Amino acid sequence: MRLPPLIGISVVAWLLVILETYLFFDVIIPVGPALHSIGVFTAIALLKIGLTFGLGVLWFFVIVSLTEIYERSLERRLPPTPSS
């Protein structure tokens, strides 16, 4: 039972990669004019940057949370690490 948890994390990462990349490329980027033509400090540009940042945060939160659950469930059983 060594790999199933890591396979589970990989499957979640697979779905997130497809979903988030699609949302970024086909939903966020086409919203309004391109950033280089309107500047960064406009409402639509800030919305696009915020949504992209949100996708990054979602990825970070989901993957880190799953990995920490896995790590914490096993770390308690680890023997002390030799000092040298």
Added chain:
Amino acid sequence: MLAIGNLPLLLITFIAPFLLLVAITPSYLRFLVRRGKTVDDVAKQPVTKIPSPIGPVIFIGAAAGEIIAYLAYGSLVPLAVLGASAVAFVIGLYDDISVLGGKVKPILLLFAFVPFSVALLYEPDLYAARLFFPILGATGAHFTIYTLLVIAGFPIVANAFNAMDSLNGQMSGFTVLVSLALIIGTVLRSLAEPTFSLVRLAATLPLLAVSMAFYIFNRFPSRAFDGNSGSLMLGTMFAALAITDGVEIAAIIAILPAILNQFYILASVRGFVERRQMGSRPTYMTADGLLHASGDPTAPSTLIRLVLLPGPLTEKELVKNILLLTSVTCLLSVLTSVLTWVH
């Protein structure tokens, strides 16, 4: 479009680099040993000396394959792939000889895009600037954003490959599996799109050829290490091919273990840090030759440590587990390609 008549030429782009690497590596290893170019294999008890780096012969093999593909098809795609790989190879070789910092390498690897930008001037359809998704189909073309992602993609993928280069057969086996997934994606695309140029497939086959030949010398117990020149070059070549073949999504899925490994390292050490600069090791070895996950709370999280958390393993068993995990992500990659290209 892929047809029986194209197979001989495609086979040459696979067989020539494979045979070249198998033929020249033994004498190159003797040369390295004569010159004292060996490194410690720290996952062995007792520690053994292994010739390194064999990145230069891997590069020669890959270059031979790409040049054959260029001469056979006349497209700049193989030369763009070779150029990007050459930039990463030179950076890696410099790192092998005189150590580069953890932050300098990713910055220098941005220059892998330079050969791409030159090739783009002469061959504007070098890449499509759009992504192809399973079921949902193609997105619109976004040249600026796509190109920025391509520029950032080279250091990310090259460093991810580099971070997978820890154990006997790990990097070479990993590259064999992910390049197979890449080739399957490219073949499915060539079957689905009659206008898809076969030069892109011909440029991809040398990656599988050199990684298979490298695996012969790198599998447990290793007779050769690739060094940074090999791992950075193979990672950059993989990224370049994913872009030119237009199978980026499937390619990212295939290398998920390496991406997650890189992500864990970045998240736990909070930045680009060289393996040798990490304060605490993620694993340790006991006298019986078993590798254990470190219980030190300051130890960085790595894929190897996560695989070792349930209990210790020998190096060979550990690599087998990592390659098994990679096989699963490669299957997900193939599934992604099937859902994208088979209608």
